[in-house]
Amino acid sequence: MKLSEIKTILPTLNNVEFQLENGTLVPENFHVTEVGMITKHFIDCGGTTRTEKAVSFQLWDADDFEHRLKPGKLLNIIKLSEERLEIEDDEIEVEYQNTTIGKYDLEFNGKTFVLKNKTTACLAQDACGIPAENQKSDLTSCCTPNSGCC
Structure with a gap:
């Protein structure tokens, strides 16, 4: 609002x-x-x-x-x-x-x-290397160890 x-x-x-x-x-x-x-x-x-x-x-x-x-x-x-x-x-x-x-x-x-x-979210999903079908709606889906984005 x-x-x-x-x-x-x-x-x-x-x-x-x-x-x-x-x-x-x-x-x-x-x-x-x-x-x-x-x-x-x-x-x-x-x-x-x-x-x-x-x-x-x-x-x-x-x-x-x-x-x-x-x-x-x-x-x-x-x-x-x-x-x-x-x-x-x-x-x-x-x-x-x-x-x-x-x-x-x-x-x-x-x-x-x-x-x-x-909720948290990854704002750079394209940089994370996670296939779209595996992406979750929270920050941990992007910034996991060895994901390449963190």
């Missing part, structure tokens, strides 16, 4: 609710503790230099059980971050601590925002 999409959805909601992909709800007393711009500059296993950008939301649930983040408040936080940080209309990546800090993509199911599990 791009930042412009959440800005369009928020004014239509009475409450802001997040859930994990498995249906588990993020506790309703969560806070959005950060909104930021993340830039990742890296080299893939095929030697190509790449840059990825994302808007980061960090969710945190605290012990203040009466806290409820309203759509207008989140919209104001987003607008302030756009002004001060010059955030662009990029995809949103959500950080949320489950058993460890996880990074999630974001979707909307008509009622709640869904934290979608992210």
Whole structure:
């Protein structure tokens, strides 16, 4: 989900609710503790230099059980971050601590925002020497010992 999409959805909601992909709800007393711009500059296993950008939301649930983040408040936080940080209309990546800090993509199911599990992938499959029928959807399929790409 791009930042412009959440800005369009928020004014239509009475409450802001997040859930994990498995249906588990993020506790309703969560806070959005950060909104930021993340830039990742890296080299893939095929030697190509790449840059990825994302808007980061960090969710945190605290012990203040009466806290409820309203759509207008989140919209104001987003607008302030756009002004001060010059955030662009990029995809949103959500950080949320489950058993460890996880990074999630974001979707909307008509009622709640869904934290979608992210997966790794090889960005240089042509450089790995792995036949297409043997390639998996995670990074280990490309960068295995003696594969020639790592």
